[in-house]
Amino acid sequence: MKKFLHTLIFMMTIAALFLTGCGSDSKSSDSTLSVLASTTFLADITRNIAGDRLVIDSLLPIGMDPHSYQPTPQDMAKIEQSQLIIVNGAGYEQFLTTLLAGDGKNVIEASAGLSPREDAEHGADPHMWLDPNLVMAYVENIRKALTEYDPAGAAIYQANADAYIAQLQELDGWIKTQVGQIPSDKRLLVTNHEAFGYFAERYGFEVVGSVVPSFSSNAAPSAQQMAELIDEIKRLNAPAIFLDTADNNILAKQIADETGITVIDDLHLESLTEGAPAATYIEMMKYNVSRIVEALN
Numbered sequence: 001m002k003k004f005l006h007t008l009i010f011m012m013t014i015a016a017l018f019l020t021g022c023g024s025d026s027k028s029s030d031s032t033l034s035v036l037a038s039t040t041f042l043a044d045i046t047r048n049i050a051g052d053r054l055v056i057d058s059l060l061p062i063g064m065d066p067h068s069y070q071p072t073p074q075d076m077a078k079i080e081q082s083q084l085i086i087v088n089g090a091g092y093e094q095f096l097t098t099l100l101a102g103d104g105k106n107v108i109e110a111s112a113g114l115s116p117r118e119d120a121e122h123g124a125d126p127h128m129w130l131d132p133n134l135v136m137a138y139v140e141n142i143r144k145a146l147t148e149y150d151p152a153g154a155a156i157y158q159a160n161a162d163a164y165i166a167q168l169q170e171l172d173g174w175i176k177t178q179v180g181q182i183p184s185d186k187r188l189l190v191t192n193h194e195a196f197g198y199f200a201e202r203y204g205f206e207v208v209g210s211v212v213p214s215f216s217s218n219a220a221p222s223a224q225q226m227a228e229l230i231d232e233i234k235r236l237n238a239p240a241i242f243l244d245t246a247d248n249n250i251l252a253k254q255i256a257d258e259t260g261i262t263v264i265d266d267l268h269l270e271s272l273t274e275g276a277p278a279a280t281y282i283e284m285m286k287y288n289v290s291r292i293v294e295a296l297n
Contacts, residue, residue, distance in 0.1 A: 033150060036082035038093045039066060040272040041129060041281045042110060042138075046086055048164040049143050053153045057082070059096075063271050065246040067193075067216040069095045079105065084149050086142060090116045092126035108145040110138040117197050125215050130269065131198040132168045132175070132285060139165055171282050172202075178289050179203045182296045189292075190233060190241040190261065192252060195269055208238045211251045221251070233259045240295040244269045264295050 034055040037043035043058035050056055059078055060066060079085065079099055087093045089109030100107060114137055116124040128134040143161040147154045179187070187205045189196050193212040200207050209229040212221055221229075232238075233255070241252050243265040256263050267288050268278040278284035 033084075034082050035084045035086060035146070035149075036078055038085070038087045038096060039270065041270075041284060042086055042088060044272060044281045045110070045135065045138060045164075046142055046146075048167075049139060049157055049160045050146060050153075051156055051160050053156055054146070054150070060271070062274050063246060065244070066092060066095065066270055071095055071099055075099060084108065084145065086110055086145070088126055088129065090114075090124045090126035090128065106145075106149065108141065110141050112141050113137060119194075119215070122194070122213075122215050125194065125197050127195045127215070127269075128198050129281070130196065130285075131202045132172045133202060134198060135281070136165050136168050139168070167282060171285060175203060175285070175289050178293050179205075181293055186239065186296045188236055188238040188296070190229070190238050192241075192243040192247040192249075195244075196242075206236075208232050208236055211241070211255065226251070226255070230255055230258050233261055240264050242267055242292065242295070246271065262295060264291055267291060 034057065035046060035050065036057050036059055037046050038059050040058045040060065040062055043056050047056045057078065059075055060069060076099060083106070085100070085105050085107045087096065087107060087109055089111040111126070111128050111134075114128055114134055116126065116128065118124055129138065139161050143157045146157045150157075184204070187203075188208050189200055189205045190208045191210045194207075194210045194215050196205070196207055199205070209232050211226075211229065213225055233241075238259075238261060240262040241255065241264065243249055243252055243263065244267050245265065247265065249263060249265045252263050252265065255261065268284050269288065272278050272280065272284055276283070277287040
């Protein structure tokens with residue numbers, strides 16, 4: 001009798017585990033559809049449009065510089081598990097080229113339809129998200145993609161996109177007000193790499209130069225280029241040099257020693273942060289602008 005009870009309990013346990021497994025598979029097949037964005041700021045923009053209807057993840061982790069990122073096996077797993085992939089475009093996601101080759105995934109360029117700034121030597125400037133007005137085009141491209149991907153959510157995506165564009169318009173006005181505090185002759189930007197072109201055009205800054213004369217931080221300047229930048233900083237009396245937290249600040253500090261310029265190395269240009277100060281795209285922009293205004297006043 002005891003042996004029979006043990007056998008019965010064992011069989012009931014196996015049956016329960018089997019049923020639990022079946023229930024899990026069923027739930028997985030009905031789970032919320034997933035979308036993968038290449039960067040944290042694109043993931044945040046997409047979440048503002050998708051709301052709770054879709055699961056949005058970022059391929060790059062917080063704090064990672066896309067220019068020097070090396071893909072991992074986990075990246076391929078994320079790509080395989082996602083139905084839609086959203087990238088910035090304009091050559092920004094070079095690290096994704098091999099991962100997406102022949103993958104057949106739906107890849108959406110957030111910057112589609114925009115005309116990037118071009119450089120004969122370095123190609124297209126991908127840093128369009130540093131102008132919130134251009135991000136409004138990102139929003140519309142992402143909204144269209146989500147609607148095509150999930151037509152039943154069209155009304156939600158439209159309402160969310162409209163509300164987010166209103167926030168971006170408010171952000172643009174706020175930036176103009178903040179920048180208005182800087183005397184026009186001090187609106188000078190020296191940067192680590194050429195990332196501020198769109199921002200400067202929108203808000204009336206002059207880009208004096210960059211430590212790395214490239215749209216990618218994964219490059220190196222020549223001695224002549226360094227000397228020319230130092231001369232230009234001295235000529236214009238530029239007060240500060242601005243770096244992303246992920247940038248190597250060694251060359252910037254060498255330039256500071258030569259010119260007396262202040263090094264601001266805590267901006268967040270290409271990645272959000274875990275919590276403050278740049279937990280969202282809008283918070284990221286406000287933080288960066290506040291640091292720039294403080295340094296140039």
